[in-house]
Amino acid sequence: EVQLVESGGGLVQPGGSLRLSCAASGFPFNNYAMNWVRQAPGKGLEWISYISRNSNYIHYADSVKGRFTISRDNANNSLFLQMNSLRDEDTAVYYCARDLSDSSGYSDGMDVWGLGSTVTVSS
Amino acid sequence: ETTLTQSPAFVSATPGDKVNISCKASQDIDDDVNWYQQRPGEPSIFIIRDASSLVLGIPPRFSGSGYGTDFTLTINNIESEDAAYYFCLQHDNFPLTFGQGTKVEIK
Numbered sequence: 001e002v003q004l005v006e007s008g009g010g011l012v013q014p015g016g017s018l019r020l021s022c023a024a025s026g027f028p029f030n031n032y033a034m035n036w037v038r039q040a041p042g043k044g045l046e047w048i049s050y051i052s053r054n055s056n057y058i059h060y061a062d063s064v065k066g067r068f069t070i071s072r073d074n075a076n077n078s079l080f081l082q083m084n085s086l087r088d089e090d091t092a093v094y095y096c097a098r099d100l101s102d103s104s105g106y107s108d109g110m111d112v113w114g115l116g117s118t119v120t121v122s123s
Numbered sequence: 124e125t126t127l128t129q130s131p132a133f134v135s136a137t138p139g140d141k142v143n144i145s146c147k148a149s150q151d152i153d154d155d156v157n158w159y160q161q162r163p164g165e166p167s168i169f170i171i172r173d174a175s176s177l178v179l180g181i182p183p184r185f186s187g188s189g190y191g192t193d194f195t196l197t198i199n200n201i202e203s204e205d206a207a208y209y210f211c212l213q214h215d216n217f218p219l220t221f222g223q224g225t226k227v228e229i230k
Contacts, residue, residue: 004166035219044210044221044222044223044224045210045212045221045224046221047212047218047219047220047221050217050219059217059218061218062218095167097167100172101214107214107217107219108155108172108173108214109155109157109169109172109212109214109219110157110159110167110169110212111169111172111178112166112169113159113166113167114166115164115165115166
């Protein structure tokens, strides 16, 4: 069964850091680009980052550029999101999602989603 | 950045109804729109690819149409299990962007 499971969320103070993980199973992880998407309480979805299969191409939303870092470990079928300098507005459920594209650097959108990990930024 | 304007925000339907959800892009994005269904406590489900291609395993009462800037998700003969939040995504350019979403309620 194709599955994505996020972990690492929690409560953090403004200015703090958190590292999210996404464990992939049921498919050849190194064949797929991946994304992080978030959804703030009562809001719509916001794409925040993309990483190609071999990590050669990475994209970020302006809202997180310079604060968040996406990475992956293909040997261990894992995707990561390092979040630094967290702000109140980063409070959201964070989803990892597999990309459909087989072309590095491009996205065809997502086809598989995890259940999400909740991040709360509050003092 | 491509803005997607999705409407309506909420729709209440009776089983058997036809429901249309619109997604309008701020610029021409060819057919680079996908549609998804999200139910509480479940992973989002991919239902339409590239504006009009039904994803394998999705019931044929779901369909998509459109090209350029105007896109529509249609649910024919809606069933109670279709109660969910639906959203569109454009993957024509980065940053990827989503519509604001539509909550579908079944009476």
